[in-house]
Structure formats: C-alpha cells, structure tokens
Amino acid sequence: MRWVARVLGRFAARQPLGAAGAVIVLALVATAALAPQLAPHGAKEAAFAPYLPPSAEFPFGTDQLGRDILSRVIWGTRLSLYVGLVSVMFGVTFGGLWGVVTAYFGGAADTASQRVVDTLMALPPIILALSLMAALGQSVNNVILALTLLLTPTAARTLRSLALSIRESPYVEAARAAGCSHWRVIALHVLPNTFATYIVLVTVNISYAIVVEASLSFLGLGTPPDEPSWGAMLTAGSQAVEAAPWMFLFPGLAISLTVFGLNLLGDAIRDLTDPRLRGGLG
Amino acid sequence: MAGRYVARRLLLFVPTLVGASIFIFVLMRLVPGDIAEILVYQTGGETSAIQQKQIRQIRQELGLDQPVVVQYLDWLGNAARGDFGQSYTQQRPVADILKERVPRSIELAVLTILLAMLWAVPLGVISAVRQNRWADYVVRVLSISGLSVPIFFSGVLVLYLLVRLFKWLPPLEFVSFTANPVENLKQLIWPALVQAFYISAPITRLTRSQLLEVIRQDYVRTARAKGLAERTVVYRHALANSLLPVVTFIGWWGGRLLGGIVIVEIIFSVPGMGSALAHAVTQRDYPTVQAMVFVMALVFLALNLLVDLLYAWLDPRIKYA
Numbered sequence: 001m002r003w004v005a006r007v008l009g010r011f012a013a014r015q016p017l018g019a020a021g022a023v024i025v026l027a028l029v030a031t032a033a034l035a036p037q038l039a040p041h042g043a044k045e046a047a048f049a050p051y052l053p054p055s056a057e058f059p060f061g062t063d064q065l066g067r068d069i070l071s072r073v074i075w076g077t078r079l080s081l082y083v084g085l086v087s088v089m090f091g092v093t094f095g096g097l098w099g100v101v102t103a104y105f106g107g108a109a110d111t112a113s114q115r116v117v118d119t120l121m122a123l124p125p126i127i128l129a130l131s132l133m134a135a136l137g138q139s140v141n142n143v144i145l146a147l148t149l150l151l152t153p154t155a156a157r158t159l160r161s162l163a164l165s166i167r168e169s170p171y172v173e174a175a176r177a178a179g180c181s182h183w184r185v186i187a188l189h190v191l192p193n194t195f196a197t198y199i200v201l202v203t204v205n206i207s208y209a210i211v212v213e214a215s216l217s218f219l220g221l222g223t224p225p226d227e228p229s230w231g232a233m234l235t236a237g238s239q240a241v242e243a244a245p246w247m248f249l250f251p252g253l254a255i256s257l258t259v260f261g262l263n264l265l266g267d268a269i270r271d272l273t274d275p276r277l278r279g280g281l282g
Numbered sequence: 283m284a285g286r287y288v289a290r291r292l293l294l295f296v297p298t299l300v301g302a303s304i305f306i307f308v309l310m311r312l313v314p315g316d317i318a319e320i321l322v323y324q325t326g327g328e329t330s331a332i333q334q335k336q337i338r339q340i341r342q343e344l345g346l347d348q349p350v351v352v353q354y355l356d357w358l359g360n361a362a363r364g365d366f367g368q369s370y371t372q373q374r375p376v377a378d379i380l381k382e383r384v385p386r387s388i389e390l391a392v393l394t395i396l397l398a399m400l401w402a403v404p405l406g407v408i409s410a411v412r413q414n415r416w417a418d419y420v421v422r423v424l425s426i427s428g429l430s431v432p433i434f435f436s437g438v439l440v441l442y443l444l445v446r447l448f449k450w451l452p453p454l455e456f457v458s459f460t461a462n463p464v465e466n467l468k469q470l471i472w473p474a475l476v477q478a479f480y481i482s483a484p485i486t487r488l489t490r491s492q493l494l495e496v497i498r499q500d501y502v503r504t505a506r507a508k509g510l511a512e513r514t515v516v517y518r519h520a521l522a523n524s525l526l527p528v529v530t531f532i533g534w535w536g537g538r539l540l541g542g543i544v545i546v547e548i549i550f551s552v553p554g555m556g557s558a559l560a561h562a563v564t565q566r567d568y569p570t571v572q573a574m575v576f577v578m579a580l581v582f583l584a585l586n587l588l589v590d591l592l593y594a595w596l597d598p599r600i601k602y603a
Contacts, residue, residue: 115294115297116301118298119297122299122302122579122582123575124582125542127575131571135313135314211432214434219545221563238438238549242445248438249439252438256431259429259431260430264426
C-alpha cells in the first residue's frame, strides 16, 4: 500500500491541477455511486409544488413538475457518468481496433476505411447524433449508440497513425522474423504499445461525450424526458429563465464542474504519458 | 505541383460527399413516421380509410412510394444540377431556404472567430512569455474553465443576465447586415460572444504551447544572442511560426461551427441554418435536411483543403504529398 501512496503523492506534486481534477472526479463518482443514499427524493418523483425557489427543504428549488432539483442533479451525475464512460469505452475501443488493424494490413482495405472515416468526420456531429436519435427513438442506450458512432472515427484516425509508425519499428520486424503470425504481432506487439494513447483518448473524450449527451437532451432528442439528464433540466430552465433561474443554474453548474474536473485530469494524464510534453508545458 | 494536389483533393470530395449524403438519406428513411403521416394526422382523430388514402396520395406526389435507391438516385441527379427540391413543411424550394439561412450562420461563425482571435491569441502569448508565473496560471485556469462551461449553459446564463439587467428580449425578426448593420450586430453579438468564449480556450492553449515549443528553438536563441529586443524576438520570430497549428484549428472549427451553431441559434432565436436544420430533422423535412447536411459537409471539406493550402503557403518547409 505504501507505494500506492508514494505514486499518488508524486502525481500530486508534479500535476497539482491534475490532482485537483482527480479529487473532483472521485467526488463525482462517489456521488453517482451513492445517489440512492444522498438524494433526498427520487429523480422522477413529482410530489411537490412546482417552481419553488431554493429553501432549507429544497436547497436547489423545484422544477416545473414539482420535482426536487437537488435530487435530480444527484441522480443526473449517475446518468451522465454512465453514458459518458460507456460510450467512450465502446467508441474508442472499437475505433481503435479498427484503426490499428487497417493500418497494420494497409492496402485497399485501409484506403477504403479511410474514406469511411473521412465521410463520418465530414458530417456535423450534433446533427449526425440528432438524426440518429430521431431514427432510433429516445432511450439511454440509443444515446450511447449515437455517441459511440461519433467517437469511433476520431479514435480510428488517431490510433491508425500511431499504428502506422509502430508497424515500421524493428521489434515488429523481429517478431515477424521469429515466426509470429500477423494477428499475434497485432495482439502482443502493436496493441500494447497503443495503450497509453488509448487511455488518453478515453479520459479526454469522456467530458466531450457528457457534453454531447446533454446537448442532445437540450435539443429534446436525448434521453427520455423524465430521465434526470442535466441537458434536459437546462432546457426546462431556459424556458423559465426569468421566473425560475435556479432551474437552469444548478444543472449547469453540475455539468461545468464535471467537465472541469475531467479536463484537468485528462490534461494531466496526457502530459504524463506523452513523452514529448513531459516535464514542461503542463 | 500544387495544381495537381488541389485537383486530387477536390476529386476526393466526391466520394466523401456522396457517402455523407447516402448516410443521411438512409438515416432519415429510418425515422419512424414520414411527412405524409405528420401532415394528415396533424388534424388529429382516429385512423380512417380516407386518411390512409390521403397518406398514399401525398407519398405518391412526393415520390416517397418509390424504392429508397430510386429516391436517392433522383435526389442525387437533381442535386448535381443544383436542384435541391421543395421543402415539405415550408412551401418553397430548399434552395431559397439555403439562400436565406446560410449567410446568417456564416456571418455568426465569422463574427465568433474574429471575436475569439481578438483576445485568445494575445492571452496565449502572455501566458507563454510569463510561463509559470501568476499571469500564466490565471490564463490557464481561465481557459480551462472556458472549456468546461458548455455553450447551452453559458448561453442560457447570458440570456438570463440580458433579460434581468437590460430587459433584452430575443428579436422577433432578423435584420440582415446589409439592411441595417447596427441592428444586425446587436442581434448577433451575444450568440457570437458566447461561442467565442468557448472556442477561445483551445486557441489560447494552443498558442501558448506552440509558442513555448518554438521559443526553445535555436533560431530564437540566435535572435536573442544578436541582441534583438525581446518584443521583436517574440512577435517577429517566434509568434509567426507558432501560429500554424492555430490556423489549422480555426479552420477545423470553422467547419464544425456551422454544425455546432444550432444550440446558440436556438437559445438566442437566430433564424440561421442550425436551428432550421434541427427543426427539419424533427419535422422529417427530408429535402431540407439533405441539402443542409450536404452544404455543411461541403463547407467542412473546403475549409480543410483551404487550411492545408494556407499551411503550405505559410510554411515553405511543408510539401504537398
């Protein structure tokens, strides 16, 4: 256990902003995990008077349907982190594997796959996700699917260019010469060397996924309306800006804090894993 | 050399644009319910034989009863000749809607980028020159917070403050720049500021990190060693070379801005392309969606090409590949 403390201590000393980000992210994960214990009311429980301003009983006030906003913000943490993490894991893993395999084999399949990536990247992301949600219907799983589709091409492109350089390295040549099959080389020599970039892509993209989820809900085509999505809460709030500013303020602060913490942490991890930036730019 | 490069890049536009339009075409056909059902059921009530007949009739008129492949080839053939068809919901050609909406969104995007550059690049320079001193920390925390506040939150917040403090209300009618520049800027300045705040954060960070990299290079040391003023070294020698990635980023964002503009357009009631597109998606107005996505993808590709050309022009070390 001692070495864990030492590693964490060194991280905090070298990346103070990153450590602050890690603390914020840990607090959010705890909030999400303990939502049933922390939230005074259910997320969908519309049992109170609508548009109540913040008070001792309802610290964040109530919304247009008489739901406790504090409880919805807490439950929303769980929804946001879940959607963000799962879609990024799917998108970056799938896109990464795609990029690595096509880069390794090259040839016509690689060229064709590059055209597909170009095409997906030329489409405006919000509009792509919006049309997909209109086609599939509003559900948490469909939001994850739409986000996965947005993240896949970027991950494929990034890891493809990395795999292209790994492919030319002497140790890959040596493994081939020693008689390894192509798939064995990919699994044991190429993929492990893309791991640092993979981790960076995951951390950097979680905040992006969370923002896009909230944007879709904000536009009315995200998670189903009764789900406690911060984006949907902001839409409801934006329709009552003057009468009930607490309705947009608290979910807005929650999403900003989340993205802030994830950005700080993501930056720190990128600096630590990218040797070209090590020790300098922070 | 450059001519052949441009020609090859332009040729690559074709498969990308066709691919993108097929993708959106199929996606829109997967949306449950079409315009015929929306139009007929709008009047409410139970499904009746008459309504079924009306639906069939509308579908036939719009060609929606044809196989999807035929529908797509029809669309493509017409689009290649610049005919994007009639809008289903607004009784006019899609080309007219584009002519009305596109310039507004482009104006908003240009205004956003100009405003963002105005403070983002100088802040990046200050941050780099004063690396690890308090000014640097302030700029870095500011820019990372700028990145953390999503546009829909900062937008609603600004709207709230405008309504509260100035009794400002989003205008009901859009005034074009040519008709009345002052009125026009009054309408667009707030959405542009909200977006500029968001995109200035990455510009500042990029300027800072690039400048820091360039400042450590030998030719900068030479410039200092021959006794040039620090100001001259930073602005004449270092900054010019560190702005290249910033140019790329802005070009890339410009292309993205047109798609991302939908949120500010809705919050500030700007009748531009983004809000029209979001509306068309929910209304199953296929021709409008198709045409707008096509225009957005084209602008995105063209800007990317332009950035690459600009890049090679600004930095002669880069060769066309």
